[in-house]
Amino acid sequence: MEKYHETITLFWIYLLAQAHAMNRGESLEGIVRARPELLEKHFPLTYYSRSRLFSDLARATWVEPDLKPLML
Structure with missing residues (x-):
């Protein structure tokens, strides 16, 4: 079984890029301190049905997500 998951991979890339753009000059540590949901394994399920x-x-x-638009 293939373990790579395109949607989950791009989901995290997009949200981390969005968080970085919203917090210019902030370290990754600072970003996740401000947005701890970015560390939650099941965070994609707030945007996607299982x-x-x-x-x-x-x-x-x-x-594309089916529960809510993809944005922080």
């Missing part, structure tokens, strides 16, 4: 996030399609390609 069935959508863990689908074969989401594993292979980018899939």
Whole structure:
């Protein structure tokens, strides 16, 4: 079974880039101190239903969130 997950990978890249852009000059430590949800393993499930996030399609390609827009 392939372990790489495209949607989860891009989800974290996007949100970390967004957090960095919103906190210019702040260290990664400072960013996650201000946004501790970025350390939560299940944080993507606030944006995605379990069935959508863990689908074969989401594993292979980018899939848009179905619960709320992707932004901090």
